[in-house]
Amino acid sequence: MSGGDRKRLEDTTRYHPAEVEARVFSEWLEGGYFHPAAEGTPEENFSVAIPPPNVTGALHMGHALNGSMQDALVRMNRMRGRNTLWILGTDHAGIATQAVVEKDLRAEGRTRQELGREAFVERVWRWKEEYGSRIVEQYKRLGASCDYERERFTLDEGYVKAVYRVFKQLYDKGYIYRDFYMVNWDPGSRSAISDLEVENREVEDALYSIDYPVEGSERVLTVATVRPETMLADTAVAVNPEDERHADLVGRHCLLPLVGRRLPIVADEHVDPEFGTGALKITPGHDPNDFEIGRKHGLEEIVVIGPDGRLTEQAGRFAGLTAAEAQRAVVAALREEGRLRAEEPYTHSVPFSHRSGERIEPLISLQWFCRMDELAQPAIAAAQRDEVRIVPGQWKRVYLDWMREIRPWCVSRQLWWGHRIPVWYCDACEETYVAEAAPERCGACGGELRQEEDVLDTWFSSAIWPFATLGWPDQTPELRAFYPTSFLTTAREILFLWVARMIMTGIEFPGAVPFRDVYVHSVIQARDGRRMSKSLGTGIDPLQEIDVHGADALRFGLLAMSSTQDVRFSDAKVQQGSDLANKLWNASRLVLLNVAEVEPAPRPVAVEDRWMLSRLERTIASVTGKLENYDFAHAVQEAYAFFWRDLCDWYLEIVKPRLYEREEEVSATLLHVLERVLALLHPTMPFVTEEIWSFHPARRGHLAVHPFPVADEGLFDEAAEAEVEAGIGLTQRLRAWRDLADVPAGSVLAAVLDGVSPPDFVGRLARFDIADAMAGAGPDPVASVGPVRVLPSADLDAEAVAGRLEARRRELDAEVERAERKLANRGFVAKAPAEVVEEERAKLTRYRSELEELS
RNA sequence: GGGCGCGUAGCUCAGUGGGAGAGCGCUCGCUUCACACGCGAGAGGUCGCUGGUUCGAAACCAGCCGCGCCCACCA
Numbered sequence: 001m002s003g004g005d006r007k008r009l010e011d012t013t014r015y016h017p018a019e020v021e022a023r024v025f026s027e028w029l030e031g032g033y034f035h036p037a038a039e040g041t042p043e044e045n046f047s048v049a050i051p052p053p054n055v056t057g058a059l060h061m062g063h064a065l066n067g068s069m070q071d072a073l074v075r076m077n078r079m080r081g082r083n084t085l086w087i088l089g090t091d092h093a094g095i096a097t098q099a100v101v102e103k104d105l106r107a108e109g110r111t112r113q114e115l116g117r118e119a120f121v122e123r124v125w126r127w128k129e130e131y132g133s134r135i136v137e138q139y140k141r142l143g144a145s146c147d148y149e150r151e152r153f154t155l156d157e158g159y160v161k162a163v164y165r166v167f168k169q170l171y172d173k174g175y176i177y178r179d180f181y182m183v184n185w186d187p188g189s190r191s192a193i194s195d196l197e198v199e200n201r202e203v204e205d206a207l208y209s210i211d212y213p214v215e216g217s218e219r220v221l222t223v224a225t226v227r228p229e230t231m232l233a234d235t236a237v238a239v240n241p242e243d244e245r246h247a248d249l250v251g252r253h254c255l256l257p258l259v260g261r262r263l264p265i266v267a268d269e270h271v272d273p274e275f276g277t278g279a280l281k282i283t284p285g286h287d288p289n290d291f292e293i294g295r296k297h298g299l300e301e302i303v304v305i306g307p308d309g310r311l312t313e314q315a316g317r318f319a320g321l322t323a324a325e326a327q328r329a330v331v332a333a334l335r336e337e338g339r340l341r342a343e344e345p346y347t348h349s350v351p352f353s354h355r356s357g358e359r360i361e362p363l364i365s366l367q368w369f370c371r372m373d374e375l376a377q378p379a380i381a382a383a384q385r386d387e388v389r390i391v392p393g394q395w396k397r398v399y400l401d402w403m404r405e406i407r408p409w410c411v412s413r414q415l416w417w418g419h420r421i422p423v424w425y426c427d428a429c430e431e432t433y434v435a436e437a438a439p440e441r442c443g444a445c446g447g448e449l450r451q452e453e454d455v456l457d458t459w460f461s462s463a464i465w466p467f468a469t470l471g472w473p474d475q476t477p478e479l480r481a482f483y484p485t486s487f488l489t490t491a492r493e494i495l496f497l498w499v500a501r502m503i504m505t506g507i508e509f510p511g512a513v514p515f516r517d518v519y520v521h522s523v524i525q526a527r528d529g530r531r532m533s534k535s536l537g538t539g540i541d542p543l544q545e546i547d548v549h550g551a552d553a554l555r556f557g558l559l560a561m562s563s564t565q566d567v568r569f570s571d572a573k574v575q576q577g578s579d580l581a582n583k584l585w586n587a588s589r590l591v592l593l594n595v596a597e598v599e600p601a602p603r604p605v606a607v608e609d610r611w612m613l614s615r616l617e618r619t620i621a622s623v624t625g626k627l628e629n630y631d632f633a634h635a636v637q638e639a640y641a642f643f644w645r646d647l648c649d650w651y652l653e654i655v656k657p658r659l660y661e662r663e664e665e666v667s668a669t670l671l672h673v674l675e676r677v678l679a680l681l682h683p684t685m686p687f688v689t690e691e692i693w694s695f696h697p698a699r700r701g702h703l704a705v706h707p708f709p710v711a712d713e714g715l716f717d718e719a720a721e722a723e724v725e726a727g728i729g730l731t732q733r734l735r736a737w738r739d740l741a742d743v744p745a746g747s748v749l750a751a752v753l754d755g756v757s758p759p760d761f762v763g764r765l766a767r768f769d770i771a772d773a774m775a776g777a778g779p780d781p782v783a784s785v786g787p788v789r790v791l792p793s794a795d796l797d798a799e800a801v802a803g804r805l806e807a808r809r810r811e812l813d814a815e816v817e818r819a820e821r822k823l824a825n826r827g828f829v830a831k832a833p834a835e836v837v838e839e840e841r842a843k844l845t846r847y848r849s850e851l852e853e854l855s
Numbered sequence: 856g857g858g859c860g861c862g863u864a865g866c867u868c869a870g871u872g873g874g875a876g877a878g879c880g881c882u883c884g885c886u887u888c889a890c891a892c893g894c895g896a897g898a899g900g901u902c903g904c905u906g907g908u909u910c911g912a913a914a915c916c917a918g919c920c921g922c923g924c925c926c927a928c929c930a
Contacts, residue, residue, distance in 0.1 A: 013890065200927090207930080224930055272929055280930055289928040348930090363929095367925035394859065398925075401858080405926090492925080505898095527867090529923090560878085561868075565860065566923080570867050572879040579892045593889080633869080637877075652889080660888090732896090739896045745885050818874075820862025828873090836873055836911095843874085 003591070005695055009593055015585035017550025017578075020691045025140055028690075029486075035082045035149045038477035046077035047085040047482035048055045049466040049514075050139075050146060050147035051490060051498070051618040052154065054093035055128050056100050057140035061524050061532055062491055064542035065562060067144045068555040068684070069489045071148045071630055074145055075683035076627060077486075079708035085482050086145060087469045089152030090132060093353045094418040095189045095459040101127050101417075117416050121780075124417050128153075141543060143551045145704070152469045154461045155419070162406055162468035164436040164463045166184060166421045166509060171434045175371045176411070180301075180494065182291040183365045183410050187309035190310020190343050192367050194457060195407065197362055198495045200349040208331065209276065211339045212237055212254040215262065222247070222341055222468040224276035226348065227286070229326040230699050231256065232262055233302040236282035238293060241267035243278050249444050258330065258340040259316070266297050289404060295749065301364055307414070309361060323361065368412035368421060368454065373506040376406045381745060388503055388513045391630060392564050395520045402496050411457045418455030425450050457698045463501035467515035473509075484508055489630075495520065519630040523566045524558065532569070540569055552685035553578035559632040559684060560640075580640055581688040584681070587648050588692045591670045596662040600671035600698045602715065607759055608667055610720035613644060616673055621711035622678055627683070636684050643677060650728060654761040676709045683708075727759035734766035737785050741804045749796040752778065755787030784853040805854055812851045819844040 001009075012040045023603055027672040028034065036045075048070050053063055070086065078084035101124045109459055112120040133154070133157045139146060152159060170176045183192040208228045211220040222239055237254045239246040246265075252452030254263045263282075271280045285293025285303040294301060304315040311318045311326045313533060317328045334340040351360035380403045382388050383396055390396040412421060424433040433439050442449055464472070470479040484506070492500055499518055504516035526538035532538060555576025604610045619642040626635035652659075653675075658666040675698060682689040682703050743749065750775045751763075763770040770788060781789035782801055790796075822828055822840055829837055 012894075015890095026921090162866035225930070270929080275930065287928080287930080289930075292928075307914090346930095399857075466898095496926095565868095568867060570878085572867065575892075576878055578885080579890095582892050584888065586893085588889085637869080641877080648890090651892085653894095656889095736896060739884070745886080745895080773905075815874090822874090825910060829910080831910045832873070840873090 001697065002824060006593070009695055012589075013586070015550075015582045015688060015691075017552060017687060018547070018582065021143070021546075021551055021687045023140070023691050025143065027702065028145065028704050029148065030703070031702055033078065033144045033702065034086070034147050034707040035643060036085050036147070038481045040481055042482060042484055045083040045085070045481055046074070047087065048074055048484040048487060049087040049469060049485050050089070051488075051494070052089045052091040052152075052462065052465060053095050053135045055090045055153070056096045057135050057136055058092055059142070059542055061540055061542055061558075063135075063139070064142060064545075064554060065521060065524055065558045066143050066489050066491070067139060068558050069143050069519070069562070069630070071142070071555075071684040071686070072559065072627060072632065073487065075686060078145070078158070079679065079705070079706060081707065083481070085147055085150075085478075087150065087466075087482075087485075088136065088139065088144075088146035088148060089154070089469055090135065091416060091458060091462055092128075092153065092155045094413055094415050095193075096126060097192065098415050098417040098701060099189065100354075112416065117313040120416055134699065138543060140842060141546055141551060143555065145686070150469075151448045154458075154468075158471065158474075159461065159468050160419060161436065162390070162464055162472055163419045163456065165300075165473045166464055166505065167422055167456070167460075168434055168436050170511075173374075175374060176368060177371070178366065178368050179845060180364055180366050181369065181410075182288050182355070182362055182364055183363040183367055183532065184351060185307065185365065186353035186356050186358060187307075187361055188353055188358035189413075189415070190307055192365060193353060193355060193360075194410050194412050194459070194815060196459075197354045197385055198351045199354050201352050201396060202347060203350040204344050204347050205350070208334075209342040210257065210281075210334055211341050212257065212263070212281070214249060214265075215253040215255055217252075219249075221249070221279040222277040223279050223281040226346060227283075227316070227327070228330045229311070230283045230286040231281060231322055231330065232259060232311070232318060232326075233283050234259075234261070234281050234286040235294065235300040235302060235619075236264050236266050236286055236297065236702065238266050238268045238271050238280045239278055239599045240273040241269060243271075245273075245278060252731050255297075258333055258335060259690050264297075266293075266298070266299075268293050281291055284293040286362055288362050291362075291364065291723075303363055303364055305363055308367075312532050325593040325739040336420045348822050366709040367410050368410045368452075369422075370460075371408050372406040372410050372504070374579070375508055376403045378507045379403060379503040380502065382507060382513050388515065389517045391517060391519050395495065395518075396853045398492075399480070399495060399500060399719050403500060403769075409457075411460050412452075413457055414453075415455050418458065419461055421452040421454050421456055423452040425452070451452065459497055459501065462498055463505045464509065466502055466506060467510045471833045479510070483514070484512050487518045487519060488515045489521055490756070491523060495549065495800055502767050516848060517630075518648040521630075522562050522564060523565055524561065525568050527569050527571070529568050545574060549574050550581060550687065552581045552688045556580060556636055556640075556685055559636045561633070563633045576640070580643070581685060583648060584643060584678075584685075584688055585653060587643075588678075588695070590652060591674050592695050592697075593661070594659045594662070595667035595671055598664050598671070599696070600675050601668045603665040603668045604673050605665045607720050607723050608651060608761065610715075610717045611724035612646070612673060613669070613715045615646045616676060617711045617713065617715045620676065620709045621713075623680060624708075624711065630686075633693070636704075639681055639684070643681075645678065646672065650724075653765060657764075671696070676777070678703060679709050682706070724759060730758050730788070731766045732764050733785050734762070734768055734788060737783070737790075738767070740800070740807070741783075742797050742800040744795055747793075749793055749795065750791040752781070752789045752791065753787055754784075754789050756788065776790075784850075786850075809851065809854050812847050812854070815847045816844065816851065819847065 004483050074086045167649050182375055184198050186193045205226045207224055207226055209222050209224050211222050213220050234256055248269045249265045256263050282290045282293055284291045284299050284301045302314055304312055305323055306312045309323055311321050313319050319327055353360055383399060390399055414478055422435060425451055426442035428449045429445040431442050431444045466485050467483050471485050472479055502514050528624055530538050553574050557574030561567050561573045602613050623635045655666050678689040678693050690703045693699055748767045748769050751768045751770045753770055753771050779792050782792050783790045783805055818842055
């Protein structure tokens with residue numbers, strides 16, 4: 001260690017992450033450790049594709065948690081010497097990004113329509129160039145060891161090529177088709193969205209009952225609806241075929257109030273005879289159920305609500321009104337005509353757009369769809385055969401249930417920002433061309449071609465992320481070396497939206513599942529248990545946490561609080577991480593500033609050395625196993641407990657005298673232990689461990705590429721563990737005894753030993769001067785703690801000692817009674833495993849003998 | 856309507872058949888030469904309720920109460 005380094009270590013009594021992290025990160029980048037050569041096979045390599053954040057996004061707690069988990073495994077495998085690639089990139093996020101830029105435009109008093117498509121898209125690109133790298137920089141703050149030199153974007157030239165190839169192939173297979181169909185229309189983004197982007201919310205509406213007169217009769221059929229304005233698009237009335245009340249009406253017609261259209265009365269079992277009067281108005285153009293019924297009965301499909309959420313020309317005198325205005329107007333008109341029979345409050349669930357938050361307007365429109373059944377089959381089989389392992393296991397069933405019920409996917413979006421659908425139409429002869437590149441002219445008539453206006457759903461391009469980022473469809477070295485990837489971590493909310501689709505496309509295109517494991521992690525909620533969300537104002541900014549506590553602290557905290565169930569964000573866990581970083585720093589100072597100049601090596605001379613080495617190796621085995629099984633919370637908490645309790649509280653305190661004497665054996669052992677602890681913790685706390693490592697005399701290169709420790713079972717030592725644990729137990733009992741007997745903290749009490757001698761450290765750490773029992777002479781002990789007989793002294797308050805003895809006696813009485821009762825139970829003795837009974841007997845013996853000592 | 860999960864110390868959470876745990880908070884004592892973001896010692900819980908299985912239940916089973924999430928086309 002240089003003089004400067006020594007001075008810095010001596011002077012810096014607290015770890016300051018802010019002074020370390022940026023410097024250390026740039027060293028890693030300069031080292032090129034995160035940029036592997038495209039060599040080797042996927043089996044021997046390790047690769048992960050990051051869930052691509054939106055280019056519009058800022059790092060939120062979900063990214064931070066997800067990133068901490070991925071980085072832990074990525075770093076561990078890199079340290080194991082595997083060629084490791086963590087693919088980084090961003091998602092163009094069609095709706096979100098377009099919305100952001102449109103908002104900017106509006107602030108300037110302009111619209112995208114005024115600008116025109118080309119100029120608008122140009123403008124979004126400029127926005128992306130300026131702000132799109134923000135989230136990438138934020139991942140660096142977290143310490144994420146992604147390959148920043150291979151950053152990808154879903155609208156990269158190469159990526160677009162992959163998207164078009166996929167579209168074309170699915171079209172050629174007949175999976176992709178265009179159809180007039182019922183879609184979820186989002187008036188907010190003025191686009192169709194998929195079923196998965198819709199969320200249902202409970203809403204209080206009014207339920208209106210409306211009389212529809214039966215043609216050529218005095219009778220009326222009363223229908224109930226929460227959306228009276230859609231009656232303008234009614235094309236039938238349905239009753240249940242079993243419903244005798246209306247049986248004679250089937251085949252006749254109703255007259256639609258306000259409009260006058262003749263509506264056939266049809267029979268359909270979908271109608272619940274128990275609900276209302278048992279008659280259902282059928283609006284195939286604006287209700288998903290009615291759409292199904294309409295197609296079944298060949299009913300006319302009328303659309304009265306347009307893409308802007310306003311009534312169309314089809315709505316006659318109501319044209320131009322918004323849906324809400326139209327509802328009031330229709331209700332008023334019905335009331336005037338005496339057709340409104342009832343209006344009552346009604347709570348039901350209503351679809352809302354997950355993108356814009358607006359209420360979904362179901363309507364029929366011309367869209368592109370992808371049939372999913374065929375793609376789903378092999379993806380179901382892959383999960384069933386555990387070729388893709390979904391952990392925790394309960395999510396496998398959720399995945400399978402959804403896949404088995406999978407429905408066609410509406411892939412077209414009425415946006416400008418995205419992959420423009422690679423379809424060209426000839427207006428002259430109505431030919432359609434699907435191609436990866438624009439055809440020159442119509443092959444049939446030579447006419448001009450016009451490209452489809454719509455773009456693809458953002459998730460269509462994310463669905464091919466793991467292989468499109470590696471250069472597919474070209475057989476690139478990257479694809480050969482790193483596909484399939486090793487695992488995926490994800491929040492469950494995108495299990496269907498993203499994960500399932502990647503599995504389907506992975507099998508269909510490169511021909512292999514895209515990752516071996518899918519780890520579905522928990523959700524970190526706000527401190528009060530609500531969702532963290534920008535709109536609720538409940539979000540906690542990970543960057544601010546990093547500013548205050550450091551990236552290591554946040555990473556530790558997130559991993560420690562994560563588990564299989566959702567948890568509230570815990571400031572205490574982040575603080576625990578911060579405390580741990582500081583403790584690592586200080587414990588390392590103690591070692592590094594005091595050791596002799598020796599090579600690190602396990603050189604045990606005392607039982608506590610063997611104990612420490614045994615505990616270290618066991619911890620390495622256990623923590624490693626937990627990381628490999630995605631049990632991050634227990635992994636980091638176990639590492640914490642080992643380091644803090646075993647290493648700092650006990651081992652360092654025990655060996656301090658030897659360390660201060662510069663004993664070579666303990667110096668070598670301590671350097672060895674420190675090296676392994678730093679390496680073990682590096683995947684979860686990379687900055688502080690790398691920084692400390694820079695002071696370690698054995699350092700040859702960065703810790704980021706230092707070998708990850710492999711547990712040496714040869715150092716496991718049960719006997720040493722038992723002996724030292726007993727010594728620790730005795731030390732604690734002696735300290736407790738002192739405390740409760742009101743002994744001054746600093747005083748050293750005299751004692752003699754009677755029985756098996758404990759490890760040497762006990763007397764020093766408990767502040768007892770323990771001599772071997774001398775035959776005969778000497779004062780009578782005032783108390784016994786295990787084999788230690790406490791001798792009288794000026795620092796001992798007789799009354800306090802007596803009180804302490806009495807308290808201990810009561811404790812032992814209770815224990816003896818409990819054990820006796822248990823052993824008196826014949827069922828226990830007969831049926832419990834022998835070792836359990838034996839253990840109980842041993843305890844009883846111990847308690848009785850201690851009680852005897854006290855009396 | 857179906858499915859999944861949760862209810863353990865003041866708070867946030869571990870713990871899946873053999874004597875209730877962690878971190879934070881709280882109390883008491885320590886400027887002990889790595890760290891006061893520290894050290895030592897404590898207090899604090901009839902493990903949501905009721906039954907059952909078992910020699911033994913926080914854990915397994917059933918029912919109930921409370922809470923959360925996902926899926927679902929009943930107006």
